[in-house]
Amino acid sequence: MSSYDEYQSPLASRYASKEMQKIFTARQRISTWRQLWLWLAEAEKELGVSQVTDEAIEAIRANVVISDEAFKVAAVEERRRRHDVMAHVYALEQDAPAAGGIIHLGATSCYGRTLSHSVTDNTELILMRDALDLVLPKLAKVIDNLSRFALKYKDMPALGFTHYQAAQPITVGRRAAQWLQDFVFDLEDIEHVRENLKFRGAQGTTGSQASFLEIFQGDSAKVDQLNEILCAKAGFPSCYDISTQTYTRKVDLRIANALSSFGATAVRVANDIRHLCHDKVIDEPHGKDQIGSSAMPFKSNPMTSERVCSLGRKLTNLSGNFADTFAQQWLERSLDDSAIRRMDIPEMFFLVDSILTALDQVTNGLVVFTASVHSQLMQELPFMATESIIVRLVNYGISRQVAHEHIRILSNEAAYHVKMEGGTNDLIERIKRTEFFKPIWGEVDSLLDPKLFIGRCPEQVEKYAGPNGVVQKKLEKYRQYILSTATAQLAV
Missing domain, CATH: 1.20.200.10 (Fumarase/aspartase (Central domain))
Structure with missing residues (x-):
């Protein structure tokens, strides 16, 4: 049967990297089991467990990486025993007969199900x-x-x-x-x-x-x-x-x-x-x-x-x-x-x-x-400049409430022009045509510099992500x- 006739997880077959997949392969997993059994045997020998011999340790070490044949042996045994770990203990015993005694030691009364x-x-x-x-x-x-x-x-x-x-x-x-x-x-x-x-x-x-x-x-x-x-x-x-x-x-x-x-x-x-x-x-x-x-x-x-x-x-x-x-x-x-x-x-x-x-x-x-980016910003910036415009008018002795009402009316007209007539934001042009705003006509354009509105953004980025930043x-x-x-x- 072709591999195309078998289901494969898209995570493995389509998305995840080979290096991540390798960590969780069956060979990596079972070889790690074998490595753990080797470490346990080495540690027991170091601590004086007499049953663990150099010959047994070398036999396990020579078979840490599991072979395809050992996988087949374990599969047959697991069908009999319905226990995957004990199936692989058996397979390792077949690969490393000299270690059979200590692996068996780890699987019976002394370790119980510990292994x-x-x-x-x-x-x-x-x-x-x-x-x-x-x-x-x-x-x-x-x-x-x-x-x-x-x-x-x-x-x-x-x-x-x-x-x-x-x-x-x-x-x-x-x-x-x-x-x-x-x-x-x-x-x-x-x-x-x-x-x-x-x-x-x-x-x-x-x-x-x-x-x-x-x-x-x-x-x-x-x-x-x-x-x-x-x-x-x-x-x-x-x-x-x-x-x-x-x-x-x-x-x-x-x-x-x-x-x-x-x-x-x-x-x-x-x-x-x-x-x-x-x-x-x-x-x-x-x-x-x-x-x-x-x-x-x-x-x-x-x-x-x-x-x-x-x-x-x-x-x-x-x-x-x-x-x-x-x-x-x-x-x-x-x-x-x-x-x-x-x-x-x-x-x-x-x-x-x-x-x-x-x-x-x-x-x-x-x-x-x-x-x-600039066009999108400038489509909205006139509305955001209205507070600055009001402040300038106040500086010329005009009531803030009166200035606010004039700005509100023109802003609504400009918004209608954008939303209902498909036009661009012409609030500034309307201000320049309205006699009420004549005292600041010469100042309006200078109030639309985008950098006046970004606060400490550049400084914040530099402080956080710059060479000396967090x-x-x-x-x-x-x-x-x-x-x-x-x-x-x-x-x-």
Whole structure:
């Protein structure tokens, strides 16, 4: 049967990068199991467990990367035993007969079911750690893209919006800084869960460590040493202080919350870009041969930003699954977490990875239509200059209330001309034709300089994203990655 006749997840086949997919492949997962069994054997030997021999350790080490044939052996065994970990213990015994005794030791009375949950949970922690380490520099690159964009356009006045209605002007760069700050918050949150990620280690069937205490004949210090050795080998600072049969699923939820929050930021920013594309003031990058519409060849749609919104919507809501899974763990554990975590943990990281690929492309190629930005602003700026006009009239001894009424009438007439007659905003021309405003006719044009209305926007951007700003300090640890990595390209 052709692969085209089999269902494949679009996340893997269409969106996620190969490097992220590799982390969650079956070969990577089971090879990590085998690596964990090797580390456990090495640690036990170091602590004086006599059954663990050099020959057994070398046999496991020679077979850490699982072969295709071993997968087939395990598949047959799992159909018999209905237990995936024990099926792979059996397969490893076939590959490394000299280690069969110590693997068997880990699977029977001394460890009870400890081996099963130690290896699967510790593997999940390793895979999620490696995935987070892939995500963080990619997010840093998106942040760097936006910081450079914000600085480039920090001085360019643009129409601001509240309620998606014209409001006080800002600058193009200042708006990008708003996006930038939200992504920096995400970077901080994801860094926090990464830095606080720990190992489960060897904790026993319900987390009491009783089985390991038995192995080490009541020597608690050796149980602690065992976990210290395992953490050092796996690259974790320490184990969680308390575990049940699993590490608490609160860990998964904390990670999911941080990543789902990033998903919300991605949707929020991509939606802004889509609105600005509609207004023809900004566009996302487009390939030379890219087709916007099969029916309308003139169209240039923000399809990459739309993809971000689509994937981000799923990511944003995925944390609910992790919350439910955590909440539904009974007492020392229940198995209703297994099937959903097999799907949701990889998919969560595939979603983040896919979104970051799209965002890297968009944020590193945003096109600003400067003439359209100016035109859009100037269509509304006369209304925003009315307060300054009133102040000037007051300076000539005219009542503020009277000036306000005259401005109100002309503003309504200009708005009618725009909305009902399809004209341009001619408020200034009306002011120049109205005798009441004669004292300031010579000053009106000078009041329409857009830079008079942007406040501290350039300064704010420079302070936040400039060479000595907050953003650059956040990015310092990722600088080498940023400088050495080309802009991500969408596979499809």
